[in-house]
Amino acid sequence: xxxxxxxxxxxxxxxxxxxxxxxxxxxxxxxxxxxxxxxxxxxxxxxxxxxxxxxxxxxxxxxxxxxxxxxxxxxxxxxxxxxxxxxxxxxxxxxxxxxxxxxxxxxxxxxxxxxxxxxxxxxxxxxxxxxxxxxxxxxxxxxxxxxxxxxxxxxxxxxxxxxxxxxxxxxxxxxxxxxxxxxxxxxxxxxxxxxxxxxx
Amino acid sequence: xxxxxxxxxxxxxxxxxxxxxxxxxxxxxxxxxxxxxxxxxxxxxxxxxxxxxxxxxxxxxxxxxxxxxxxxxxxxxxxxxxxxxxxxxxxxxxxxxxxxxxxxxxxxxxxxxxxxxxxxxxxxxxxxxxxxxxxxxxxxxxxxxxxxxxxxxxxxxxxxxxxxxxxxxx
Numbered sequence: 001x002x003x004x005x006x007x008x009x010x011x012x013x014x015x016x017x018x019x020x021x022x023x024x025x026x027x028x029x030x031x032x033x034x035x036x037x038x039x040x041x042x043x044x045x046x047x048x049x050x051x052x053x054x055x056x057x058x059x060x061x062x063x064x065x066x067x068x069x070x071x072x073x074x075x076x077x078x079x080x081x082x083x084x085x086x087x088x089x090x091x092x093x094x095x096x097x098x099x100x101x102x103x104x105x106x107x108x109x110x111x112x113x114x115x116x117x118x119x120x121x122x123x124x125x126x127x128x129x130x131x132x133x134x135x136x137x138x139x140x141x142x143x144x145x146x147x148x149x150x151x152x153x154x155x156x157x158x159x160x161x162x163x164x165x166x167x168x169x170x171x172x173x174x175x176x177x178x179x180x181x182x183x184x185x186x187x188x189x190x191x192x193x194x195x196x197x198x199x200x
Numbered sequence: 201x202x203x204x205x206x207x208x209x210x211x212x213x214x215x216x217x218x219x220x221x222x223x224x225x226x227x228x229x230x231x232x233x234x235x236x237x238x239x240x241x242x243x244x245x246x247x248x249x250x251x252x253x254x255x256x257x258x259x260x261x262x263x264x265x266x267x268x269x270x271x272x273x274x275x276x277x278x279x280x281x282x283x284x285x286x287x288x289x290x291x292x293x294x295x296x297x298x299x300x301x302x303x304x305x306x307x308x309x310x311x312x313x314x315x316x317x318x319x320x321x322x323x324x325x326x327x328x329x330x331x332x333x334x335x336x337x338x339x340x341x342x343x344x345x346x347x348x349x350x351x352x353x354x355x356x357x358x359x360x361x362x363x364x365x366x367x368x369x370x
Contacts (some may be wrong), residue, residue, distance in 0.1 A: 034316045041314075110285055135289045142314040144272035 033142055035158040040071070040150070041140035045130035048106075048113055048120075061105060061130045063152075070102045070178045071152040072171070075143050076129075077111040078119040083147045086165035087123055090149075093171040094127040101154070102175055107132050109146050151175070155184045262295045265304050269294075269311055270319050278321055 035041070044062045063071065074090055076083040094104035106129035108116050113131055120126050132138055141150060142161075149162040151174045160174050266280035271287045279287040279294075290311070297307045311319045323329040 031316050031318045034313055135286055136293075138286070139290060139293065140314060142272070142316070144315070 031144075033158070033161040035142060035150075036161065037157055037159075039156055040152045040158045041137070043130075043132075043137045043140070045107070045132055045137060048108060048116055048129040048131055061128065063156075066103055066152075067156050068101070068154050068183060070097075070154055070175055072102065072104045072175070073107055073141070073150040073152065074104070074166075075107045075109045075138060075141070075146045075148045075150075077109045077146060078115045079111065080109075080146050082165040084119075084123075086147055086167075087126075089166060089168045089171060091124075091126055093168055093175070095125075096172075097175055100179065102179070103127075105130055107137060109138055109143065110135060151178060153178045153181065155181075258295065258298060261298055261304070262291060265294050265298070265307055266291050268321050269308070270315075270321050272315060272319070 042063050104127035108131050149166050151160040153159045267278045269279045271277045271279050271282035273284050273286050274282045279290050325333050
């Protein structure tokens with residue numbers, strides 16, 4: 001009688017404990033992006049004009065022009081303190097990988113372009129930043145709380161989303177993983193066909 | 201013996217309305233939107249929107265859809281209840297898509313594809329989510345069963361003690 005009671009108690013209690021243990025280990029602010037492994041949402045956005053930005057990006061940045069390259073998208077704003085914190089890491093890694101087919105783009109999120117220009121002037125050299133005045137691109141990427149950084153593989157798929165300020169180590173880790181993957185022969189065709197090894 | 205059975209039946213008969221009352225009081229509405237209680241300011245209407253009578257129906261549909269979607273930059277607020285720019289923009293997207301003839305479920309899916317199912321304030325009743333909908337009822341039934349079994353045991357013991365008290369002590 002006592003044993004059967006104990007077994008019933010364990011049978012009822014164990015799932016509850018397992019469920020709690022599973023959820024307590026997770027940060028509720030970090031939600032797995034449904035974009036991972038899927039083609040990155042396309043965009044064509046105007047570049048922020050600034051003296052310190054490398055102007056090779058031209059007036060408009062189109063994601064489709066970068067198929068075959070690794071693209072790092074960083075959503076930021078001047079009112080976001082952690083963005084200021086992580087900026088040097090992004091700039092240094094962008095510089096280190098410049099000649100290895102890795103493109104860095106900042107996307108200005110809910111901010112005044114003039115304020116962004118002042119901020120960048122103050123912090124010095126940077127990779128290009130594009131403007132997203134209606135936040136449509138941010139919504140396409142499922143941006144919630146910035147800073148958020150997206151890694152897009154050479155196959156044009158979103159490989160990883162990083163929440164919060166990012167470090168040099170994490171940037172290198174993600175980029176190296178994407179560079180280690182064999183470059184798709186026809187990235188555009190592959191994305192269109194929807195087949196292809198979804199980058200993790 | 202028949203006395204004991206009668207007592208038991210009476211006890212259970214007395215219990216049944218009590219259980220029913222408790223169940224209806226709990227009312228188990230299922231998982232409700234987490235937005236209640238946190239409502240602050242209404243989202244501003246889009247600039248220059250002189251909403252004509254024909255648009256009120258559309259606005260009502262926009263509001264209904266928006267109140268079921270979570271604002272990504274808030275804590276437990278729906279897009280409808282959030283005054284943030286992002287929520288206003290998301291409401292604009294809802295309005296555009298509904299005006300273009302999309303079904304509410306398609307619009308919901310549009311946001312789920314971007315933000316994940318997390319964006320829905322009420323989880324879909326499928327897959328693992330069913331636990332949320334089914335478990336309260338299972339718990340209620342199990343609790344009811346425990347009460348019924350317990351009452352039966354008490355009444356049997358009580359009746360047994362009554363009939364036993366005439367003879368032995370114990």
